[in-house]
Amino acid sequence: MASFIDTHAHLSSARYRSDLDSVLERARAAGVGTIINVGTDERDSAEVVAQSEIFPQVWAAVGVHPHVAAEVSPHFIENLAALAANRRVLAIGETGLDFYRDLSPRHQQEKVFREQLALAAALNKPVIIHSREAHAQTLAVLREMAPPRLGVAHCFSGSLEELNAFLELGFYISIAGPVTYPRSDGLRALLKEIPADRLLLETDAPYLAPQPHRGKRNEPAFVKLTYEQVALTLKMEPAQLAHQVRANAARLFWT
Ligand code: NI
Numbered sequence: 001m002a003s004f005i006d007t008h009a010h011l012s013s014a015r016y017r018s019d020l021d022s023v024l025e026r027a028r029a030a031g032v033g034t035i036i037n038v039g040t041d042e043r044d045s046a047e048v049v050a051q052s053e054i055f056p057q058v059w060a061a062v063g064v065h066p067h068v069a070a071e072v073s074p075h076f077i078e079n080l081a082a083l084a085a086n087r088r089v090l091a092i093g094e095t096g097l098d099f100y101r102d103l104s105p106r107h108q109q110e111k112v113f114r115e116q117l118a119l120a121a122a123l124n125k126p127v128i129i130h131s132r133e134a135h136a137q138t139l140a141v142l143r144e145m146a147p148p149r150l151g152v153a154h155c156f157s158g159s160l161e162e163l164n165a166f167l168e169l170g171f172y173i174s175i176a177g178p179v180t181y182p183r184s185d186g187l188r189a190l191l192k193e194i195p196a197d198r199l200l201l202e203t204d205a206p207y208l209a210p211q212p213h214r215g216k217r218n219e220p221a222f223v224k225l226t227y228e229q230v231a232l233t234l235k236m237e238p239a240q241l242a243h244q245v246r247a248n249a250a251r252l253f254w255t
Contacts, residue, residue: 008202030221052088069112070104092120093128100133127151174200177210
């Protein structure tokens, strides 16, 4: 069976509190051999690291999401750095800018984003970028800060021009469940513009469940449905796609 990687999930979500073991068992049964568990604030980052020490197929990223950028503690960078010293931590994130929901003031989002990019550079780790309705400013900050290990634009949605700007910076592009939605012809067209060696796939579970689970809780097992849709769109065999995405993730996160 193909071995799929889910490069972005939030297993620390309260929505898995009562049945995480079953969620992970279904992932294993679906052929999902590796999951990158992504932190969204200081406390959550500690939790994803703890989970990565319990489950050998689960790895971690630590970071502060732009939604909660206004709530960081004074020592949040030191706190993230201490967590990132754990050998199970692969990346800094998710971090970035979200001007769609604007849950934290934009200047505070950008400050916290820049501090995490500096941390990633100091630790020589890649970054997991959340950018929503903020690609111009996200790209401007990335060009200026030039994170040495680069990173991934997670759950990408944007224009071809924005896609190309991330690619020109050297970034990977991660596609999530919306690529399976009937009305996502635009995203499926963009998918064909991503070089094979820059493509990653993810669930962003518990959010954004692919068809036919749309609207319900997502989980890593469902990443298989995204691989199947992407393989269909790219006219590849799912096993060949799984091999390519594993190689891409290994290059970004494990070298
Ligand atoms: Ni996420």
